[in-house]
Amino acid sequence: MIEVRNLKKSFGSNEVLKDINVTVKPQEVVVVIGPSGSGKSTFLRCLNMLETITGGHVCIEGVDLTDKQTDINKVRTEVGMVFQQFNLFPHKKVIENIMLAPMKVRNVPAEKARAKGLELLRKVGLEDKAEAYPDSLSGGQKQRVAIARALAMEPKIMLFDEPTSALDPEMVGEVLEVMKQLAKEGMTMVVVTHEMGFAKEVGDRVIFMDGGLIVEENVPIELFEHPKEERTKAFLSKVL
């Protein structure tokens, strides 16, 4: 459960998020779309405090991130994040990438972390790459490892920041497939993406952002077929 109230974010004098209000229910898949510079990535990064929040509140599972008493590291263990640029740790093998956080943060014994890591690799179809270094993988494979790495912390929520934007076209499918599987298993997900097909097929709700505001939100079929706002229509006419 994510509750965002009057979220504001500025970089210096540049106000990137003006007044965001969203609630994401458990097991819901929310897809955020919008032109570049609309603030959608910043919005996502506020949900696990990779950006400091200028104003308003973000509550994850009832914990207010803006509260000074909140242990942000603890909240982050419950919120997995997948990045556009994968951000795998290049000096560690695939399996070590996945084992590291459970071992360091949760003090999981190495053997248990490895077993769990292999299980996750099997899930994303990369069990045979466990001992490889990230640099030897394709983009699609890297992103699937990154998803497995985030899942190793057994998060309640997964955030995806344009997970397929850095991929060659033929590799987009394999990553989306893993994400669809996750959604099917009931993971709460917030996905910033340009993949309108994915939004339509998997999203429970689509949010269109522009200029630091939520312009329109609706179930995918309604938003794509009958957009109400002019800005939504203009955007969709360019990307569909």
Add this chain to the structure above:
Amino acid sequence: MMDFRWDILAEYAPFFLKGTLLTIGLSIASIIIGTVLGLLIGLGKMMRNKLLALPFSIYITFFRGTPLLVQILLIHFAVVPLFTGGTNAIAAAIVTLSLNAAAYISEIFRAGIQSIDRGQMEAARSLGMTHAQSMWNIILPQAFKRMIPPLGNEFIVLIKESSLAALIAAPELMYWGRAMQGQYFRVWEPYITAAVIYLVLTLSLSFLLSRLERRLATE
């Protein structure tokens, strides 16, 4: 040059050996202390609070901006006596070389750490690791790999500059070279010998570092 006197070289061989061992000792001690100090100073200089970072900047400015020879003389004749009441050439040499190297190494650390993509820290933090855990497990190992070539340069400079310790009578390699020159009024034998030994030391170090670099390769 024509009448190179091998006999006096043979006579001084044990002293050169002793001197070389001390040079190696001084260098290793200073490399270790300088690297640890350099890491701390580099992290200090990177602190967001400019006021807290200022002393580290001043430290670097001082040790990079003044000659090592001046630093050695200051520390040997003024600073060490201030604390211990007496002089100790070997201690003064190690202290000076370490403090001086730390200033350069801290900048190497800073450059190395800042060269690592921001996404690495973000990925580590997003998994729930603390800043310190992320630094230690993710950023520093990658930064260290990139730091090996400039660190190698710094270590080689340090080995060579340890020869300045001869001027405060620390009995290292160059000290014995000068002693031999003083006794026999010969220049080629002592200085060429010292040069060759320094060359062997620096070449060995380069070799070790390139081995290390290859071992850390991940492709």
